[in-house]
Amino acid sequence: METTTKINVSDIIENSRLGAFQVGIGILCGACLMIDGFDVQSMGYAAPALIKDWNIPSAALGPVFSAGLFGILLGSLIFSTAADKIGRRPMLIIATLFFSAMTFLTARANSIPELLAIRFIAGAGLGGIMPNALALTGEYMPTRTRVAAMMHVGNGFNFGAALGGFIAAWLIPNFGWRSVFYFGGGVPLVIAVVMIFLLPESLQFMVLQGRDRSRITKWLKRVAPGAACEDRAEYVVREEKRAGVPVIHLFSEGRGIVTVLLWGVYFLNLLNLFFFSSWLPTLVSSAGYSTSTAVLAGTMLQAGGALAGLTLAPFIGRIGLIRSLTVGFSMSAVCIALIGQPGISLSVLFAVIFVAGCGILGGQVALNTLAGVYYPTYLRSTGVGWCLGIGRIGAIVGPLFAGELIRRHWANQQLFLAAGSLVLIATAIMFSLRWLIKTETKTTTDSVMAH
Secondary structure, eight states, rough: OOOEHHHHHHHHHHHHOOOOOHHHHHHHHHHHHHHHHHHHHHHHHHHHHHHHHHHHGGGGGGHHHHHHHHHHHHHHHHHHHHHHHHOOHHHHHHHHHHHHHHHHHHHTTOHHHHHHHHHHHHOOOOOOOOHHHHHHHHSSSSSHHHHHHHHHHHHHHHHHHHHHHHHHHHHHHHTTTTTHHHHHHHHHHHHHHHHHHOOOOOHHHHHHHTTTTHHHHHHHHOOOHHHHHHHHOOOEESSSOSOOOHHHTTTTTTOOHHHHHHHHHHHHHHHHHHHHHHHHHHHHHHHTOOOHHHHHHHHHHHHHHHHHHHHHHHHHHOOOHHHHHHHHHHHHHHHHHHHTTTTOOOHHHHHHHHHHHHHHHHHOOOOHHHHHHHHHHHHHHHHHHHHHHHHHHHHHHHHHHHHHHHHOOOOOOHHHHHHHHHHHHHHHHHHHGTTOOOOOOOOOOOEEEEE
């Protein structure tokens, strides 16, 4: 009787060198997250010019900001769970193409109701991008580089938002606010076409789902060209496939308390992140600064997040994700409170916004990485997606809540003190997770055969 050779895909990835193939996956996934970041910030950048063009009060845009976020919420919950059933690759491509089309339509809107509908539908497509981009990146990386790789790829969100500020600051005075969305629709269309030809599916996912062996062999050879892949080999991984509803598994095997606390931190941090992304340029403009200066103030927030995403990885390697997040949140709480203080110079204002961005946006990248390494393969997209989905509730509340406080004539000082207090609560939750997450990666030792 002929003996079948078992090839452990997890071991091959674990022992592989980080090559051009894996770097290419990271670049493509990072590019997806750049368009995510650009879109989230784009309406905030366009808002001052749109308000003047349509002659509407600032508070009228609060529902528009939240409509897109509500769409992202639904997309995160639905498409992340679907991806754990049908795959990361098709979800990324479909979501990117859909989002591109809807962003083009945003540029054609002529009323608040049109913007509400279009931004909601566009957000649904956008919600499927981040969970799958992070999951796919992590599943092609060995443990020794996984956290750093996911941090750098996740930082694409901040780079896209920061780069969008510089692009918007040039586009809006020259071509109007609509040009921001024409640009934001064209770039993801190009990325989607490239992904169709170059982006692979997750190897671990294909093994767990019993996908075509020839495809597994093809991509495995790209990861490790010297791997001995026989035609009759059985591919296995070090994780089990679980039947049933993936969301239920988020609360099984001792994950329940951690899942709920992660949802709480996501809620609070994304509330602040989207409050700033949506309203910071408008609030700075209301303080008497020019539109270009207001846009650059929003860019400083994103630039701080982008720098933090680049520099946090070595720091995290020394003290861990949870401690790094605790320190970052506590620093950002102080800086957020300082933003609204009267009488500070423009240079000091830019400096505290920059540091606040390091804590909030850099912290969000680290949070996404923590969720990505905490949940196993069969739950990874669902775990990250539901964290982001619950967090998007905070993101929806943030712009609406701030808009209501602005309508009630709260001063900038009061607004930013309230925002800083929420970050302190997130800091306390992160501190408590030190005793609940003993290790920041979870791996099982049992091999599971492809079916």
